[in-house]
Amino acid sequence: MDTAAATEKQLLADIDRLREEFTQTQDLYREVCVLLFFRYGMTPTANKLYQLVRKGSMTAPAEALNKFWEDLREKSRVRIEHPDLPEALKTAAGDLIATLWSAAQAQARETLASFQGEAQVAVFEAKAALAAVEADRDKAHQTFQKVQQALDQANERIAALGQQLAADGATNAALESQVQQAKAENAAHQQRLEDARRDFTAELDKLRAAAQLADERFRAAETRALLEIDRERSAGTKLQKELDTVRAAANQAAERHRSETAAIQDQLGGLRQKIGMLEGNLQAVTANRDLIVSELKAAQVQLADATAQASMMRSEAENWRHQAEEYQRIAAELRESVKPQRASRKPKAE
Incomplete structure (x- = not known):
């Protein structure tokens, strides 16, 4: 419960920072999609985007989401342009490289999640130490x-x-x-x-x-x-x-x-x-x-x-x-x- 609340709080803080950086509605929705998918490992949806941003009409997050998936598919595909290769081999090679790229991105997300978990543990330990210091401070205040x-x-x-x-x-x-x-x-x-x-x-x-x-x-x-x-x-x-x-x-x-x-x-x-x-x-x-x-x-x-x-x-x-x-x-x-x-x-x- 505490981890989810901390993640939600950090997500809202990042979105507020994006509001100051991107003033256009479509640009802001696109950056929020990138933030959810690549940083927090969440699959963006139109309802989720509108709940977080609350800007523009209901069609704005849907359009931004479609554009995000198109750009992601386009950049995930790898074209092999060579005049001597048959078309089927080019397609198979492109699909293989796309599969490798997807696997690499999944591995990167897992590594990121692990690193985030370790960072959360370090943050919790720091908070515990801070709580101990505050308890000592309260005790010192009572003594005073x-x-x-x-x-x-x-x-x-x-x-x-x-x-x-x-x-x-x-x-x-x-x-x-x-x-x-x-x-x-x-x-x-x-x-x-x-x-x-x-x-x-x-x-x-x-x-x-x-x-x-x-x-x-x-x-x-x-x-x-x-x-x-x-x-x-x-x-x-x-x-x-x-x-x-x-x-x-x-x-x-x-x-x-x-x-x-x-x-x-x-x-x-x-x-x-x-x-x-x-x-x-x-x-x-x-x-x-x-x-x-x-x-x-x-x-x-x-x-x-x-x-x-x-x-x-x-x-x-x-x-x-x-x-x-x-x-x-x-x-x-x-x-x-x-x-x-x-x-x-x-x-x-x-």
Whole structure:
């Protein structure tokens, strides 16, 4: 079935070529008769000619066919012109040579058929090799698609890692901002503590000055009391009360300062603990960032390997395409080599 289809396809191609070469209808039908009989070993008929050419009226192929048979019979006969030979001997010799010519043409057709068969086998083998190359090319294309898919996945993984790295960077920036804010709060509390210490020192100095002044006044009063003990006893009692009041106020101020100092130290300890926690979180985020950077570098190496493999597969696919074109060229040369000489091998009348 495949051989008949190939032969039919080649016959139609040859007829199309004859259409371009012979524009006259009778010439075209005559050449198609020669093509069918001498090249393809087919006996031409009027219906077959009209089906192949489809030009002119129905009588055109019949006329061309009759002319073809007349020319063939005329050229197949061999006349022997010699004055000394009898007519019967001339006729017998001519018939013998015609028979030899027919046998030679039959042998030539058989040889041509054998050669065409061998050429068809070579063409089929070339087609099989071409099919194998195309199968390898399809397999390489599938492999390339798999590599391309892996490459796309690696790109998606790199994009995801990049997004995660950006998110971790934002978290890191937020944590650093919180650390800076905590340090600022700590500095503010330290300043408040220093201010409280200064205020306490100033107030303590005032109380000491007041106590010293009261003591001096008490001593003066005591001196005066020694001189005027009765008159100044009431005044001494009053001064003693004032001194007790001043001392009680100094004690209350010292106690209040100790309470405020303890509260500030508690706040400072909480801030230090919070700073420690923030620094721990910052270290964890930094370690996670370093891990993501390592994974990103590994993904980039994987991407480079996949790109190199894709380039190698493209090169192999190009080599297979060149081999397929070479097989097609060899098949075309085989088809051209089996074309018989169409018109140049016609017998010459002697």
